[in-house]
Amino acid sequence: MSFSGGRNGTSVAHGRSSLKAIDSRNSTFHKPAASHHSNSPSSSASSSFKSKTPHGSASRKSATKDGGGGVPGRVRVTVRLRPHNAEEMEADSDYAECVELQPELKRLKLRKNNWDTETYEFDEVLTEFASQKRVYEVVAKPVVESILEGYNGTIMAYGQTGTGKTYTLGRLGEADPAARGIMVRAMEDILAEVSWETDSVCVSYLQLYMETIQDLLDPSNDNISIVEDPKTGDVSLPGATLVEIREQNNFIELLRLGAAHRFAANTKLNTESSRSHAILMVQVKRLMDERSSPYITENGGSSFLSKNIKPPIVRKGKLLVIDLAGSERIDKSGSEGHALEEAKSISLSLSALGKCINALAENSAHVPVRDSKLTRLLKDSFGGTARTSLVVTIGPSPRHRGETKSTITFGQRAMKVENVLKLKEECDYKSLSRTLEVQLHKLIEDNERQQKAFEEEIERGHVEAENRISETERKFADALEMERLKCQKDYMESIKKLEVELLVSRGKNGSAVMAVSPKASLSKREASSITSSEEVSNLKKSLERESLLKRSAEEEVTNLRKQLSQSRLLESSATSEILKLRQLLESESRQKEKLGGEITILQNQLLQLSIEADETRRRLDGGGSAYVPEGLVSATLQVRHSELNEPEDGEKASVAKLSEQVGLHKILSLLETDDADVRIHAVKVVANLAAEEANQEKIVEAGGLTSLLNLLRNLDDETIHRVAAGAIANLAMNEVNQELIMVQGGIRLLSTIAANAEDPQTLRMIAGAIANLCGNDKLQMKLRAEGGVKALLGMVRCGHPDVLAQVARGIANFAKCESRASAQGMKSGRSLLIEDGALPWIVKNANTEASAIRRHIELALCHLAQHDVNARDMINCGALLELVRVSQDCSREDIRILARRTLSSSPAFRTELRRLRIDY
Numbered sequence: 073m074s075f076s077g078g079r080n081g082t083s084v085a086h087g088r089s090s091l092k093a094i095d096s097r098n099s100t101f102h103k104p105a106a107s108h109h110s111n112s113p114s115s116s117a118s119s120s121f122k123s124k125t126p127h128g129s130a131s132r133k134s135a136t137k138d139g140g141g142g143v144p145g146r147v148r149v150t151v152r153l154r155p156h157n158a159e160e161m162e163a164d165s166d167y168a169e170c171v172e173l174q175p176e177l178k179r180l181k182l183r184k185n186n187w188d189t190e191t192y193e194f195d196e197v198l199t200e201f202a203s204q205k206r207v208y209e210v211v212a213k214p215v216v217e218s219i220l221e222g223y224n225g226t227i228m229a230y231g232q233t234g235t236g237k238t239y240t241l242g243r244l245g246e247a248d249p250a251a252r253g254i255m256v257r258a259m260e261d262i263l264a265e266v267s268w269e270t271d272s273v274c275v276s277y278l279q280l281y282m283e284t285i286q287d288l289l290d291p292s293n294d295n296i297s298i299v300e301d302p303k304t305g306d307v308s309l310p311g312a313t314l315v316e317i318r319e320q321n322n323f324i325e326l327l328r329l330g331a332a333h334r335f336a337a338n339t340k341l342n343t344e345s346s347r348s349h350a351i352l353m354v355q356v357k358r359l360m361d362e363r364s365s366p367y368i369t370e371n372g373g374s375s376f377l378s379k380n381i382k383p384p385i386v387r388k389g390k391l392l393v394i395d396l397a398g399s400e401r402i403d404k405s406g407s408e409g410h411a412l413e414e415a416k417s418i419s420l421s422l423s424a425l426g427k428c429i430n431a432l433a434e435n436s437a438h439v440p441v442r443d444s445k446l447t448r449l450l451k452d453s454f455g456g457t458a459r460t461s462l463v464v465t466i467g468p469s470p471r472h473r474g475e476t477k478s479t480i481t482f483g484q485r486a487m488k489v490e491n492v493l494k495l496k497e498e499c500d501y502k503s504l505s506r507t508l509e510v511q512l513h514k515l516i517e518d519n520e521r522q523q524k525a526f527e528e529e530i531e532r533g534h535v536e537a538e539n540r541i542s543e544t545e546r547k548f549a550d551a552l553e554m555e556r557l558k559c560q561k562d563y564m565e566s567i568k569k570l571e572v573e574l575l576v577s578r579g580k581n582g583s584a585v586m587a588v589s590p591k592a593s594l595s596k597r598e599a600s601s602i603t604s605s606e607e608v609s610n611l612k613k614s615l616e617r618e619s620l621l622k623r624s625a626e627e628e629v630t631n632l633r634k635q636l637s638q639s640r641l642l643e644s645s646a647t648s649e650i651l652k653l654r655q656l657l658e659s660e661s662r663q664k665e666k667l668g669g670e671i672t673i674l675q676n677q678l679l680q681l682s683i684e685a686d687e688t689r690r691r692l693d694g695g696g697s698a699y700v701p702e703g704l705v706s707a708t709l710q711v712r713h714s715e716l717n718e719p720e721d722g723e724k725a726s727v728a729k730l731s732e733q734v735g736l737h738k739i740l741s742l743l744e745t746d747d748a749d750v751r752i753h754a755v756k757v758v759a760n761l762a763a764e765e766a767n768q769e770k771i772v773e774a775g776g777l778t779s780l781l782n783l784l785r786n787l788d789d790e791t792i793h794r795v796a797a798g799a800i801a802n803l804a805m806n807e808v809n810q811e812l813i814m815v816q817g818g819i820r821l822l823s824t825i826a827a828n829a830e831d832p833q834t835l836r837m838i839a840g841a842i843a844n845l846c847g848n849d850k851l852q853m854k855l856r857a858e859g860g861v862k863a864l865l866g867m868v869r870c871g872h873p874d875v876l877a878q879v880a881r882g883i884a885n886f887a888k889c890e891s892r893a894s895a896q897g898m899k900s901g902r903s904l905l906i907e908d909g910a911l912p913w914i915v916k917n918a919n920t921e922a923s924a925i926r927r928h929i930e931l932a933l934c935h936l937a938q939h940d941v942n943a944r945d946m947i948n949c950g951a952l953l954e955l956v957r958v959s960q961d962c963s964r965e966d967i968r969i970l971a972r973r974t975l976s977s978s979p980a981f982r983t984e985l986r987r988l989r990i991d992y
C-alpha cells in the first residue's frame with residue numbers, strides 16, 4: 073500500500089535507479105509524499121503522460137509515463153446499489169426506501185430516520201439499473217489500462233454479505249454475456265492488447281481464509297507465504313500456482329475451477345455467503361520497445377554485433393482483483409462455533425484494512441500493515457504506487473441501514489487515500505544475454521560453415537591446378553618423346569639410305585673406271601652428290617620444324633607454371649582471409665565472455681539481494697516490533713470493530729456521549745421539567761436517540777414513550793408536537809413499540825393533533841408514525857377504528873410532497889396487510905381504504921412526478937387489485953387504467969411484473985379490459 077511509501081518529504085522507491093538509495097526500514101509503512109488531490113486519477117494521468125511504446129502509442133487515452141516522479145491521484149471509490157431481491161420486496165414494503173441515489177450529482181442520500189437524510193459524495197454512484205459493462209468501465213477500465221502500461225493496480229469490492237461483490241467482480245456470464253463481471257472483462261482487454269511474441273500474462277487465484285493463503289488452483293497448496301522485496305517493497309507469493317494465459321477460454325476455465333474451490337459457509341444472512349477473501353492476481357510483462365532489443369545487423373550476408381548493445385526494457389504490471397468477504401458485524405451474522413471463528417477472522421482482516429485506510433487517510437506516520445495477511449498482501453497494491461479502485465456495494469433494505477452506513481463510511485475514508493503511481497520498468501539483462509548468446513552461436517556457426525566451404529573450395533582449386541599441370545607435363549613429355557623418336561627414326565632411315573646410296577655409287581664407279589671413260593665417271597659422281605645435298609637440306613628443314621615444336625611445348629610449360637604460381641598466390645590470400653575470420657571469431661568469443669562475466673556479476677547481485685531479502689524477512693517474521701511498536705499492536709487489537717467502521721458524525725456522537733454521561737433516565741426525567749427550553753432540548757435528544765434501533769427498546773422500557781405521549785396530550789406547543797411526534801415515529805419503527813403506542817391511545821392522540829396542525833413538518837412526522845403502524849398486520853382494525861386511516865387521508869390537504877410521500881407509504885402498507893389478511897382468509901369484504909374514500913386520491917396521484925409518492929401508490933394499487941371484491945370500485949374510479957399503465961410503464965421491473973400478474977389473475981379485470989379492447 074503504500075500502505076508503503078516514504079516519510080513525509082521522502083520520495084517513494086521506484087524503478088531500478090532508486091534501488092540503492094532506499095533504506096528498507098524507511099521504505100515501508102508510510103504515507104506517500106505527494107499530496108495532490110485529484111478527483112479523477114485517470115484524468116490526471118491522461119493529461120500528464122504521453123507514452124510511446126510499440127504497444128501503447130501516443131493515441132492511447134490513458135497512456136502514462138511518470139518520468140520517475142510518479143503520478144499523483146487518489147483511491148477512486150464507486151458505490152453500487154443492488155436491486156431489491158424477492159425477499160426484500162416482500163419484507164420491506166412497510167418501510168421507506170433507505171437509500172436514494174443521485175447519479176448525475178454523484179451523490180448518495182442515506183435515510184437517517186423518517187424525515188432526515190445524510191448526503192455523501194463518491195467518485196461514481198451506480199444505481200440498481202447500472203449494467204455490468206458500465207460498472208466495468210467506471211470501476212476497472214482505467215486500472216486495467218494502467219496495468220498494461222507497467223503500473224500496479226487494485227480493484228476491490230467491499231460490502232455487506234449479499235450486496236453484490238461477487239456479482240460485480242466474478243460473474244462469468246456464460247449464459248448471458250452482458251452479465252460478465254470485472255475479472256472476465258479485464259482479461260479480455262488485457263489479451264486484446266498484448267503481443268504473444270514479446271509479452272506474457274500470468275495468473276494466480278487465491279483465497280485468504282482464516283489468515284492462511286490458499287491456492288484456489290491447487291487446493292493442496294494451502295499455506296502460501298507472502299514475500300516482500302525489502303528494497304523495492306514489491307510483494308509476491310512465490311508459492312502460488314502461476315498459469316500463463318493466452319486464451320480467454322483458459323482463463324474462464326481457471327475462474328470456474330477457483331470458484332469451485334472457494335470456501336463458502338452459510339450464514340443467516342445469505343445462504344451462499346463467501347467466508348473468504350478471493351484474490352485474483354494477474355501479472356502482465358511487456359517488452360516496451362522492439363528497437364531496443366539487441367542490435368544485430370545483417371550486412372551483406374556477414375553479421376556482426378553492434379557496439380550499441382542496449383538491454384530491452386520490460387514493464388511489469390500487477391493487477392489484484394479482490395472480492396472481500398462480507399463486512400457484516402459478527403453479532404448480525406448470527407454465527408456460532410466454527411462459523412463464529414470465521415466471522416472473527418474476517419472481521420480482524422477487514423478491521424486491519426480499515427485501520428490502514430484510516431492511517432493513510434489521516435497521513436499518519438505509521439500504517440499498521442502487519443496486522444493481517446490481507447493488509448500485508450495489499451502493501452504494494454493499495455494506494456501508494458498503485459492505481460486503486462474500490463467498489464462499495466450496498467443493498468436497498470432499510471433493515472440493514474446500519475451495515476449500509478458502515479460500508480459508506482468505509483468508502484468515504486478510502487477516498488482520502490492518496491496514490492503516487494510508479495512505473496514498474498526494468499532492463500531485461502537476462503533476455504539480452506540469452507539473445508546475444510543465440511546470436512553469437514549463430515555467428516560462430518555461420519563462420520565455421522563459411523570457413524569450411526572456403527577451405528574446400530581452395531582445396532578443390534589446388535587439386536584441379538595440380539592435375540592440370542601434371543596432365544600438361546605428361547602430354548608435353550609424351551609429345552617430346554614421340555618427336556624425338558620420330559626424328560631419330562627419320563635420321564636413321566636417312567643415314568641408312570645414304571649409306572646404301574653410297575655403296576651403290578661406289579660399286580658403280582669401280583666397274584665404270586675399268587669400262588668407261590673418265591668423263592662419264594665424273595658426271596655420275598656429280599649427280600650423286602646433288603641428291604645427297606637435297607636430302608641434307610630436307611633433314612635440316614625437318615630438324616628446324618622439330619626445334620619449333622620443342623619451343624612451343626616449352627612455352628606451354630612456362631604458361632602452366634605461371635598459372636600454378638597464380639593459383640598458389642590465390643591460396644595464400646584465402647589463407648589470410650581465413651586468418652582474419654578466425655580473429656573476428658576470437659573477438660566475438662571475447663565479447664561473449666565479457667557478457668558472460670557481466671551476467672555473472674548481475675546474478676551475484678541478485679543472489680545478494682535475495683539473501684538480504686531473506687534476512688530482512690526473517691527479521692520481520694521474528695520481530696515485527698522493529699517496525700510496529702509493541703504498544704501499538706496491542707492497542708490496535710483492542711480497538712473494537714464498531715469503533716473502526718463507524719466514526720459517527722458530530723451530532724450523533726455528541727448525543728450518544730450525552731446519553732452516556734447523563735444517563736437515559738435523567739434525560740427522560742427532563743421531559744417533564746417545567747423549563748420549556750430544557751424540555752424541548754430533552755425531547756430533541758430523545759428523538760435523536762430514538763433514531764437508533766439499539767436505543768428504541770431502552771427508551772420505551774424507561775417510560776420514554778409514555779412521557780412523549782403525555783407531552784403531546786398536555787402541551788399545546790407546535791415545536792413540542794413536531795419533535796415529540798418525530799420521536800414517536802422513530803419508536804414506531806419497532807413492532808413491539810407499535811403495539812404499545814396503540815395501547816396507550818397514541819393513534820387517537822396523533823389523529824387529533826394531525827387534524828389541527830398546519831406545520832408540514834409536524835404533519836410529516838405524524839404521517840410517518842401512522843405509516844409505520846399501518847404496516848403492522850395485528851393493528852389493522854384498531855388503527856382504522858381509532859381514526860388512523862382517516863387522519864392519514866386528511867393530511868393530504870397540506871399538499872407538501874414529504875407529507876404526501878408518508879401518506880402514500882401508509883396507504884401502501886395498509887393495503888399490503890389487508891391483502892395478506894384476505895389471502896389468509898382472515899378478512900372479507902372490500903378494502904377499508906376504499907371504504908374510507910382513499911381511491912380517488914390514489915388514482916389522482918398514481919402518475920405523479922414525485923417518485924417517492926408514485927412508487928408507494930403503484931404498490932398500493934397492486935395490493936388492492938389482488939382481491940376481486942375491490943375490482944368494481946377500482947374499475948369505476950379509473951384505478952384499473954392506472955394499473956394497466958403501471959404494468960407497462962413503471963420504471964421498476966418487479967412492480968411491472970406484479971401489476972401484470974394481478975391483471976391477468978382477476979376475472980373482473982380481464983372482462984373489463986376485453987370490453988375496452990385494451991391489451992396488457
Ligand SMILES: Nc1ncnc2c1ncn2[C@@H]1O[C@H](COP(=O)(O)OP(=O)(O)OP(=O)(O)O)[C@@H](O)[C@H]1O
Nearest residue numbers: 154232233234235236237238239344345346397398
Ligand atoms: N446488481 C445486481 N443485479 C442483480 N442481481 C444482483 C446484483 N448484485 C447482486 N445480485 C444478486 O444478489 C445475490 C448476492 O450477490 P453476491 O453473491 O454477489 O453478493 P456478495 O456481496 O458477493 O456476498 P458474499 O459477501 O456473501 O460473497 C446474488 O444472487 C446475485 O445474483
